[in-house]
Amino acid sequence: MKACLYVFLVLLGIAFFGRSGVADELKSKNYLLAPIKTDLQRTLLFSTRADAYAMFDVGESVHEAKFDSRHFDVDGFRQDLALLAQQIGTAKPSLQIYFRYSGVSLDPQETKAMENAVTAMCRQAGFARVGTGTTGEGGSWQDKVAKFASLVDKVDATESPVEDEFVRVYPVRTKLSRFLLGDADEDCFVELRQPIDGRFSEFSDTARQVIGQRVAQLKLPQKRKLTFHCMTTNAGRESAQRYFGQLDGKPPLADAFIKELGFQASTYSMMPMSVSPEDLLGKPAPDFTLDALGGGEIHLYEMIHGRVAVIAFWGVACGACRVEAPHLTALYNQYAGKGLAVIAVNGYDESKEDVEQYVRDKGLAHPIALMGRKVAEEKYTVASYPVTYLLDSTGAIVDYHLGFEPGDEKVLAAKVARLLAEREKADDRK
Secondary structure, eight states: OHHHHHHHHHHHHHHHHOOTTSOGGGOOOOEEEEEOOSHHHHHHTTTOOOSEEEEEESGGGEETTEEOGGGSOHHHHHHHHHHHHHHHOOSSOEEEEEEEOSSOOOOHHHHHHHHHHHHHHHHHTTOSEEEEEEEOOOSOHHHHHHTTTTOOOOTTOOOOOEEOSSEEEEEOOSHHHHHHHTOTTEEEEEEESSOBOTTOSSOOHHHHHHHHHHHHHHOOSOOSEEEEEEEEOHHHHHHHHHHHSOBTTBOOTTHHHHHHHTOSEEEEEEEEOSOOGGGGTTSBOOOOEEEBTTSSEEEHHHHHTTSEEEEEEEOTTOHHHHHHHHHHHHHHHHHGGGTEEEEEEETTOOOHHHHHHHHHHHTOOSOEEOSOHHHHHHHSOOSSSOEEEEEOTTSBEEEEEESOOTTHHHHHHHHHHHHHHHHHHHHHHO
């Protein structure tokens, strides 16, 4: 069946795009292909595991609401794909391709046929795995790529961050990174590791000092433009917009700090998380009773009594949750005998069989509560995942963590270690 489907798509590609030699004067390069090499590139692509990146602009090849192959260099696309696959040099390279729809829409069937045909061509060129996505960003494709035409990467260009618990600061040195950020003048990308919530009005003196130190460590030859990136809670979106963006035509509040860092301009991007964890800080964790994966029930207050606790709301179908899960087991194995409780609440309401299979495959050992969506949404303000709460030994919520990516395990482990140390000191004073 798979072989028949593959042949069908290849034939579809030939029929859909036509053969070489048609209206050469109309053909244009409406795509961008690049290997994914650096830490920053993977961060901007949401930690994709792909070896290469592609963007295919649909709009440049649409005529009278139909995809017109005469506006697309099919042979050039095939050749460039094959060269990219060879350049990567792995046995089974993978590609992430985004279809860009800027001010155009096609019939759903035609859209599917075109995307399937392009994907088949990618596989035919040597990519064993091809992930797809779409974007509706506006503007002309030619104007977009023209900004980056003169950029050339150094052979040894790297974009690794300097980081701490609060921030990751990346140098921007490659054409792909600048393309993804949308500006050829980008020199620095600052990723805030702590989300901005409703309590935020501006960076504290300590935060400004830390960010300044990390930027200085990069020793950037130019400081033209800096981009801030942050996760936000529900209330934090407005806080971030008020600080980083323009309101009522007034300059951003962040401008003074940007000048202090030595940059000429700045921009920002947000990853909104549908949650309001700051509303629970300092309050007792809401109690709940749920079925345990291993049988019986998990009674929150019984399990956390007198202990430091980590409560993680997660789902098997959540990619970031799957990154976090093994580290929850590591914390449980290391500290369960030293006063730590770890509970992972499945907020996706996935079946016991699916959760059990995943736990078995990954060798997870920490306690897991099932069917926790109602608890997540109604008691813990959770609507996007993962969300992890940290409780002190009195049962009060004292901190939280939104999302999860490689490296966050160090931040979470440090917070747990501090809470356990505080618990031990409190016990000594008794």
